[in-house]
Amino acid sequence: MWVFAVIGVYFVAGRFLYKRWLRRRARYFVTNQRVLVTWSLRRAVVDQAHIRDVDEVSRRSRGDDIGTIIFGTAPLSQRCYGETGLEPLGGVPRNAVPVFSDTSDPEGAMRAFEAGRAAV
Numbered sequence: 374m375w376v377f378a379v380i381g382v383y384f385v386a387g388r389f390l391y392k393r394w395l396r397r398r399a400r401y402f403v404t405n406q407r408v409l410v411t412w413s414l415r416r417a418v419v420d421q422a423h424i425r426d427v428d429e430v431s432r433r434s435r436g437d438d439i440g441t442i443i444f445g446t447a448p449l450s451q452r453c454y455g456e457t458g459l460e461p462l463g464g465v466p467r468n469a470v471p472v473f474s475d476t477s478d479p480e481g482a483m484r485a486f487e488a489g490r491a492a493v
Contacts (some may be wrong), residue, residue, distance in 0.1 A: 401473045403485040405492045407469045408444045419472045424489045427470075432479060440479030444486070445470035 383391075383437055402409040408427065410420040427444045434440040447469030472476060 393411060398408065399474065401482065403482060403489055405489045408486065408489075410471045410473065422471050423487070425493050427486075427490075430483075432483065434479060438479075439475050439477060440473075441475060442473040442479055442482055442486075443470060444472070455483050 398412050402411070406424060408422050408424060412418040416466045422444050429446050431443045432440055473479070476482055
């Protein structure tokens with residue numbers, strides 16, 4: 374019975390705490406060739422895309438200069454789970470494209486991306 378309670382708590386609040394925990398461990402990089410997102414979990418996890426392959430960039434900003442940048446497009450089946458926190462349950466992929474989630478300098482990241490794109 375307690376297993377169902379733990380699963381319920383995770384679905385209601387734990388998944389948001391998990392995503393926050395992941396975001397605090399994420400590091401975002403823009404080079405002259407790639408966009409990278411790295412996490413330090415049990416092992417290093419890297420999401421990457423070559424700048425020349427990024428066909429679309431979308432950005433969402435909050436009023437406090439915090440923003441999220443999505444580099445590329447992914448199939449709907451992968452986009453719908455990208456920020457839900459359901460990844461530990463298995464079968465649900467992480468973001469199919471690099472995503473700079475809740476970054477404190479979205480303008481700087483976009484400038485670096487555009488400079489890298491211009492260099493390619």
